[in-house]
Amino acid sequence: MPKRILQGVVVSDKNDKTVVVNVERRFIDPVLKKTVRRSKRYHAHDETNTVKEGETVRIRECPPISKSKRWEVIRDEA
Structure with missing residues (x-):
């Protein structure tokens, strides 16, 4: 089964190795x-704590990492 991929804006990067992404759907x-x-x-x-607040990122479903983290930031190798 393919993993879901969502796109959103980072609203917080204060936690270590965690970002909060706001995803909007219409x-x-x-x-x-x-x-x-x-x-x-x-x-x-x-x-790697490279994503900063205000950036647009893509996130992908993954196995649970912690109580609240079930998504990971996708690294776009361009």
Whole structure:
């Protein structure tokens, strides 16, 4: 089964080897027929502490690393 990949903005990098990523999704409400924005914050593992607050990053599902961390920051080798 492929792992889910999400994209969002880093809202906190204060914890060691952890960043908090705010992921926003948009969908059309089935009753009101208007676009609705919903956001959720994910704790993601950042092994080298290189990601800083305000950056846009991609995160991927992974096995549990701690109580709250089930995502990891993807390194884009370009």
